Amino acid sequence: MYFASDNAGPAHPKVMEALIAANEGYAMGYGADPIMDEVREQVRAVFEAPQAAVYLIINGTAANSVLLGTMAQPWQTIFCSSCAHIHEDECNAPEFYTGAKLTLVPAPDGKMTADDLRSKILGEENRGVHGPQRGPLSITQVTEKGTIYTLEELRALTATAQDFGMKAHLDGARFANALTALDCSPAEMSWKAGIDAVSFGGTKNGALGVEACVIFDPELAWEFELRRKRGGHLLSKHRYLSAQMQAYLADGLWLDLARAANARCVQLAEGLRKYSTAQILFEPQANMIFSEMPRREHKRMLDAGAVYYVMNGEPDTGDPDEQLIGRLVCDWSITSDHVSQFLDLLRG
Amino acid sequence: MYFASDNAGPAHPKVMEALIAANEGYAMGYGADPIMDEVREQVRAVFEAPQAAVYLIINGTAANSVLLGTMAQPWQTIFCSSCAHIHEDECNAPEFYTGAKLTLVPAPDGKMTADDLRSKILGEENRGVHGPQRGPLSITQVTEKGTIYTLEELRALTATAQDFGMKAHLDGARFANALTALDCSPAEMSWKAGIDAVSFGGTKNGALGVEACVIFDPELAWEFELRRKRGGHLLSKHRYLSAQMQAYLADGLWLDLARAANARCVQLAEGLRKYSTAQILFEPQANMIFSEMPRREHKRMLDAGAVYYVMNGEPDTGDPDEQLIGRLVCDWSITSDHVSQFLDLLRG
């Protein structure tokens, strides 16, 4: 009953096998390994983007930060949702790598609207040299609330950005979960929707730790490489990143894993809906559910061995009826039995 | 005949086995995995430093940069050798993480002397608020030229730093190679020699990619954690770093691997010395040899399948007699047969 995070589960066996296979003999370091040549072509094929620059990096914070560093100037502001991972969960890494600041667009359910974005853009920039200048837009897909932008919504956001000459970045830590939920192609969810660069997640969906940075404008490639190195994010024994991504993309493993995770989330949401004490807060569209229950119910579940985050339980008011929000995340390795076991426990 | 780098060889099988073993079930992320608790104690025991703060990070550039960020202020200058990795090979990462600058101390054979350090310190700081202030000293052990500071030399350097209130950092990317060559204890080569923090390398000596940052003053621990996170260097699935370091340290594997690498280097150096065309430039004391040969000889070797770096061969002057420097590095996986094969080839 482990629903704490999709980074708490194991790596998929095929990824581990690829790692073992890569551990033979000598290989040039720093991205010059032959597996990376394959990975580059795999990613380009997945995105139908034969010119894209493709790089690997160890985690989502680094992927977002180095990409945004390449896209933003230090006198700019980056537009993102008020609950964006780059704002709340990266300890100023985006600011460190860009020098820029962040402008927060309201997103009660995790999703910005084009209208809200437009009014924030207009609000931020009417001061000439005095104020921060308009920098890139960063969109998280799947959002931090477990919701998903439709392709139309994505296009509306990037079109708004383009009206002001702004580029668009996609934080795709859960790219696969969104893609399979929308049942569209990677190209449709990225460059065809106006996205200029993607943090393409692997870590949360079966890898040990690897993300691809996909930049559709190859002119930015060299700057990205320098910024990655300067951030200490160029791995010497790079083949172990390459091997993970190679296996992740081979034979659609990444899509299978995301579909599995999403399916468990559907199962879990259906169960929760039958349980009147739990209120689902946002429409769960991928692999993550936010559900409100009384403190006493959370306590009962956690004491019985369920593992998940209670978002607003501190400090402990002692009130057993207080409604607290639990976050339940399904990764690829959660089984239908795990979910059933959790729901059985919930029903008492 | 692969002598290009100690990051071009494979990870040791025991490290891979530990990785596989760690890939079971769920584990809390971000360093809260139970293996990390073991690793912390392993490292403290190795260093006889029960209070030390211990963190894992993916590579040496990151280890050096985050540690120096924790030790230096942005208005300071960091003293290091003129061929230090932090100066030549990290694309301004130390400057990025610290805001400080570097003052280069001469080191013809890779090693600074305490006298040269002292005169650089005195030369840098006599300008009050106008000039950069004295920041930490960073020492590389094994040096970038394959030489090793004796314990006396280390202590002379750190004592000089202490005379000016400066802390000392040890870049120990090849810590194990130096330690086994000196036949001393980790404590003797670190805090007992006046070192305040160590980048303790694993990557070049049998790991896939992991270094321990060891800070002997635990008061700096929280700042280090924040700086690591802000640099994008806190891994979510941290157990895969922990497992590497656990296996690396278990049963003295790290020492065995370093001894093996050093022994191959001795074998290689002895062979080279018998070959009059090759001139060894510095006394090889660990696992790295710099050897001068005519361009034609390098060409012959490389054409025959030997792999190593020729440091100063560009641009190609076309002069077959030109003396060029080859760098030959032995990692743990180089066998005696590899070395013999190389030497046989050399002898023609």
Added chain:
Amino acid sequence: MYFASDNAGPAHPKVMEALIAANEGYAMGYGADPIMDEVREQVRAVFEAPQAAVYLIINGTAANSVLLGTMAQPWQTIFCSSCAHIHEDECNAPEFYTGAKLTLVPAPDGKMTADDLRSKILGEENRGVHGPQRGPLSITQVTEKGTIYTLEELRALTATAQDFGMKAHLDGARFANALTALDCSPAEMSWKAGIDAVSFGGTKNGALGVEACVIFDPELAWEFELRRKRGGHLLSKHRYLSAQMQAYLADGLWLDLARAANARCVQLAEGLRKYSTAQILFEPQANMIFSEMPRREHKRMLDAGAVYYVMNGEPDTGDPDEQLIGRLVCDWSITSDHVSQFLDLLRG
């Protein structure tokens, strides 16, 4: 009829005289001029703070940025109002000097409440190492909307900050205007109200360009000096800053000038209130009024030679009835006749 800004008027003649007087003979540079010794004591006396560290700097953006750089860490977030000058009008200078980010507290009339501050603080920090850490609070007095915090309100804000171990900075670009309006002492409006450091403005109130940075904890003095120098803000011919501040503080000139400016603002507000077409938006408590009028009225005034900013007139909708906000600022040099002339024009 020049109400554009309090940085558009001239310097006071006494300040110019002091500058001329200072231009005799030789003086040590970089703050070692004898006038600075006087200024330091003047400022300490004004603030009843004999231990305070006192430095001069050329403008408010620099004063705020270097002070906040000394008070904040790069992994923190600085709490300020959503319309703070440090957020809207300094082109990321505070972020540049601190590395930190800003958390915006709602302030519809320019003033944060302690409750809103508390809930932002609680909202920002419940993520351990993942999120930005709590940094200092920055309060603007007079606010950017022309309103003033009472001493009670100031103390409530700083007490809230102290509950979380946070320091407090006061952006006092219009310190004198607030002080004379509140009719309290500088100590009461600063350290007695829990403020740790003040940007004490001179530029907007009769100087050519000088602000004092007043730090009540002298332990931060040397770090401030280094950060000022590193920002390029230590003047070689420093006496010309010192002379301005000396004259500004001598014989209460600074208080007289602020009282004059505030009085003109009262006169202007009274006139506006009699004119039904103009709606004053916030309670003008110092030297600045925000007043709404139809676009046609603004046009008439500006065409007739009045000079002030219309905040939201772009793009021009062409609608003559559209309500637009004009900002009217009185500096020390505005006369009663200027105000009367403006009001006469308004009445047609």
Added chain:
Amino acid sequence: MYFASDNAGPAHPKVMEALIAANEGYAMGYGADPIMDEVREQVRAVFEAPQAAVYLIINGTAANSVLLGTMAQPWQTIFCSSCAHIHEDECNAPEFYTGAKLTLVPAPDGKMTADDLRSKILGEENRGVHGPQRGPLSITQVTEKGTIYTLEELRALTATAQDFGMKAHLDGARFANALTALDCSPAEMSWKAGIDAVSFGGTKNGALGVEACVIFDPELAWEFELRRKRGGHLLSKHRYLSAQMQAYLADGLWLDLARAANARCVQLAEGLRKYSTAQILFEPQANMIFSEMPRREHKRMLDAGAVYYVMNGEPDTGDPDEQLIGRLVCDWSITSDHVSQFLDLLRG
């Protein structure tokens, strides 16, 4: 007998008069004052550069740092002499504004040679993404040793830089002193000699505190403006910068003042040469002399009221015969009598 620095003397009366004249009525802030329009044309005319971007800033450290920030990338290294002001006397401001590092080219007499520059460039960059990349060249004219590059020497340096695609910056804190000594045109000593941007000094030569940043490629103008603002270096009451530069350039005042300073330096050097105890270290070509004398002689002069810096007198060895270097700087206001008085004293 005040030879401490050319920033210790007063501003020229004509500059003060211009300041007073500028203090009439209202003027738009932030560089939109009408005097700045004149200054821009004055500077363009002086440099025969009708398209140049021209900005004012308060001091040389800021001028250098913001210009280099506009010219360099954070993964680069800036080439400068080992005694460059940007290296020794700006407390890491250039590193702060650029993120880059500095590569020091030997310059025993203050002047780099093109050969030394070339070998440093070749030495710094043969490591691809691993090492810092080649950034701009920064040349100081007059050098920190009081020597001057000939136009041929300047052109050789910038041609070397151009061979590697590098831009060139001129730190002209003493531009006027060099120009009048070389008897050439500003264009010849800047863009015609391959310089891309100039820190054009006023402060050391009769102003209170103003430097012009002259950028010959107007495409960099907007970035410069944003970087200046982000550094806190855009003055609100900008007219007081403009007025200084206006008077400085009017009727060749700047050239007259530099000629006067240089002439006093010639007089002083001639006197020193007659005094066998003093050894002039470098050929004084502008307004600055470095002269070695025994400690006892320095002590006698300083005790008698002469004011200048002894560069290497700390710590006091007590040896009266120890040779110490005195730096003697003549600013515009030093008179022939001052020099005679000093020389008389020297002769006893």
